[in-house]
Amino acid sequence: MQAIKSIVIVVFSLLTSVVLLAQDAAVQPENVFTSNGKLGVVVAVLVTILAGIIFYLVSLDKKISQLEKKK
Amino acid sequence: MQKNWWKALCILLLLYTCSYGFFVEVPNPPGVPLKQTIRNLFFHVPMWIGMMVFFSVSVYYSIRYLRHLQPADDIRATEFARTGIVFGVLGLLTGMIWAHFQWGKAWSGDVKQNGAAIAVLMYFAYFVLKGSVQDEEKQARISAVFNVFAFFMLFPTIWILPRLSESLHPGGMGSEGNPGLNPRDTTASMRMVMYPAFLGWTLLGVWISTLRVRVRLLSVQS
Numbered sequence: 001m002q003a004i005k006s007i008v009i010v011v012f013s014l015l016t017s018v019v020l021l022a023q024d025a026a027v028q029p030e031n032v033f034t035s036n037g038k039l040g041v042v043v044a045v046l047v048t049i050l051a052g053i054i055f056y057l058v059s060l061d062k063k064i065s066q067l068e069k070k071k
Numbered sequence: 072m073q074k075n076w077w078k079a080l081c082i083l084l085l086l087y088t089c090s091y092g093f094f095v096e097v098p099n100p101p102g103v104p105l106k107q108t109i110r111n112l113f114f115h116v117p118m119w120i121g122m123m124v125f126f127s128v129s130v131y132y133s134i135r136y137l138r139h140l141q142p143a144d145d146i147r148a149t150e151f152a153r154t155g156i157v158f159g160v161l162g163l164l165t166g167m168i169w170a171h172f173q174w175g176k177a178w179s180g181d182v183k184q185n186g187a188a189i190a191v192l193m194y195f196a197y198f199v200l201k202g203s204v205q206d207e208e209k210q211a212r213i214s215a216v217f218n219v220f221a222f223f224m225l226f227p228t229i230w231i232l233p234r235l236s237e238s239l240h241p242g243g244m245g246s247e248g249n250p251g252l253n254p255r256d257t258t259a260s261m262r263m264v265m266y267p268a269f270l271g272w273t274l275l276g277v278w279i280s281t282l283r284v285r286v287r288l289l290s291v292q293s
Contacts, residue, residue: 047089
């Protein structure tokens with residue numbers, strides 16, 4: 001009886017620690033977006049804006065090139 | 072495609088600047104309260120580097136115009152000056168944001184701030200002058216001469232005068248560095264982002280200017 005009790009306690013405590021670990025992993029998946037105070041999110045936004053502006057410039061460049069060819 | 076390699080370089084350098092520029096380690100020496108804002112080195116300072124490059128290109132074409140009187144050179148000088156003003160105004164605005172949080176006031180009458188504002192105003196005068204002369208050839212000649220004058224006023228106002236008195240910017244009397252940078256604030260790893268940032272933002276402005284020049288040349292031909 002005593003042995004079963006201690007096994008249950010050990011297994012249970014192992015489980016809680018597993019649960020806690022899992023929670024830890026779920027709340028704080030350390031990647032480039034969540035580390036450093038979620039700075040990565042701002043970087044992603046900035047890069048998106050930059051990509052948009054560059055796309056706009058490239059298409060403008062192409063349009064002007066077409067006009068130049070028509071001459 | 073072969074002559075467009077620098078546009079690809081511009082895109083690459085800017086993407087690198089705008090991503091790695093936030094992750095590179097910055098120094099935090101005691102007594103220098105810049106903290107993370109030193110990253111503005113990758114965004115605020117390149118505006119001024121770009122402005123100086125565009126105004127230099129502009130004065131080159133103005134002198135070429137005065138020598139050969141080709142209208143295309145006047146167009147090039149005008150459009151590079153225009154991009155220079157845009158970058159200069161952006162430099163002033165970003166500097167004011169930075170100053171608001173770093174020095175407590177957006178405009179504290181710092182010699183460098185005043186000098187930069189005067190420099191930008193001189194180039195506004197260039198466009199006022201252009202707009203006030205109807206005759207095209209006269210306009211091109213007078214504005215080209217004014218551009219040479221403005222260019223030789225530009226460097227005293229942003230490089231020489233700020234050195235002669237105390238300034239909040241680096242490089243004033245009794246502080247280290249030159250009017251653009253303080254070597255104590257930067258590290259070797261930061262310079263690995265800073266120089267690409269200078270080149271990337273400048274190339275972006277060159278790209279925009281050449282687009283404007285091409286449109287102007289097209290409208291002149293048709």
